[in-house]
Structure formats: structure tokens, C-alpha cells
Amino acid sequence: MNLIISTFENFLKPTNSLIRFLLVGIVNTCIGLSIIFLLMNGIGMSYWMSTFIGNTSGAVISYVLNRNFTFKSNTSLGASGIRFVAVILISYFGGYGMSDLLWSGVLNDTSFILVTNKEASVLFGACLYTLMNYFGQKYLVFNKTR
Numbered sequence: 001m002n003l004i005i006s007t008f009e010n011f012l013k014p015t016n017s018l019i020r021f022l023l024v025g026i027v028n029t030c031i032g033l034s035i036i037f038l039l040m041n042g043i044g045m046s047y048w049m050s051t052f053i054g055n056t057s058g059a060v061i062s063y064v065l066n067r068n069f070t071f072k073s074n075t076s077l078g079a080s081g082i083r084f085v086a087v088i089l090i091s092y093f094g095g096y097g098m099s100d101l102l103w104s105g106v107l108n109d110t111s112f113i114l115v116t117n118k119e120a121s122v123l124f125g126a127c128l129y130t131l132m133n134y135f136g137q138k139y140l141v142f143n144k145t146r
Contacts, residue, residue: 020070021134024062029126032058036122047118051096051125059088062133071142080141087136091129099125 036054039045045053063084067073073080103121 017070017138018134021066021137022130024065024070025130025134027065028058028061029130031061033122033126037119040118040122047100047121048096051122052092055088055092055129059084062088066137067142071138071144073142073144075142083141084137087133087141091132091136095127095129095132096122096125099128 032054034054035057036050039053040047040050063081067075067080099121103117103124
């Protein structure tokens with residue numbers, strides 16, 4: 001894991017926290033979404049179980065990289081870990097909940113050629129989750145004034 005952090009740091013030193021957060025997010029999102037779609041489409045697991053397991057996997061990667069690379073935080077593991085879990089859960093239920101309501105309610109009759117409504121809901125939910133998660137991590141979890 002230190003090699004990954006070191007590589008990110010050497011390559012992206014001059015970037016701001018949002019850019020670093022998004023790059024870290026690409027890594028954990030690719031892993032998380034791969035797990036979600038594998039569980040949902042590969043073994044038929046439910047939307048909520050698939051998104052929860054996939055996001056939990058991505059969250060572990062996110063915590064390590066964002067703490068050490070994105071925000072360069074020295075907050076205690078215990079305190080920042082508890083806040084991190086709270087922000088992740090709020091972002092998860094808020095983002096994916098709103099997306100599920102939107103795609104199963106308002107846009108229920110909408111279908112796309114490449115993705116189903118549930119898959120579109122996952123992708124839109126991932127966007128909402130990312131925005132909520134960034135601001136929560138920046139201001140509540142890894143805030144340098146803590």
C-alpha cells in the first residue's frame with residue numbers, strides 16, 4: 001500500500017485536494033463498481049447488498065489513500081475512522097437512496113440501450129455519493145484544524 005501512496009505522491013504533488021480525491025476515487029470506484037456489478041449481475045445479489053459490499057471495499061481503499069495522500073492528515077485513526085464511517089454511511093444511504101428513488105420512481109419507464117434502470121441508478125448514485133463523500137471527508141474527517 002505504501003508503494004501506491006508513494007507513486008501517487010510523486011506523480012501528483014502539485015495538484016489540489018479535489019483532483020487528488022477524484023484520482024483516488026477513480027481507483028476505489030473502479031474496484032467498488034466492479035464488485036457491485038459482479039455481485040448484482042454475476043450472482044444475482046440485490047441492489048442494496050451489491051452496492052453495500054462494493055462500496056465497503058472501495059471505502060477501505062479510500063480511507064487509506066485519502067488520509068495519507070489526498071488530505072495528508074495526521075488526525076488520530078480512531079477519531080477520523082469513526083467520522084469516516086459516518087460520512088461514508090450518510091453518503092451511501094443519501095446518494096444511493098436518492099438515486100434509487102429517482103430511477104425507480106420518476107424515471108421508471110426510461111430504459112437505455114446499454115444499461116438497465118438499476119444500473120443507471122448505481123452510476124448516478126455513485127456520482128451523488130462521491131460529491132457528498134468529498135465534502136464530508138474534507139471538512140469533517142480529515143480537516144486540518146482538528
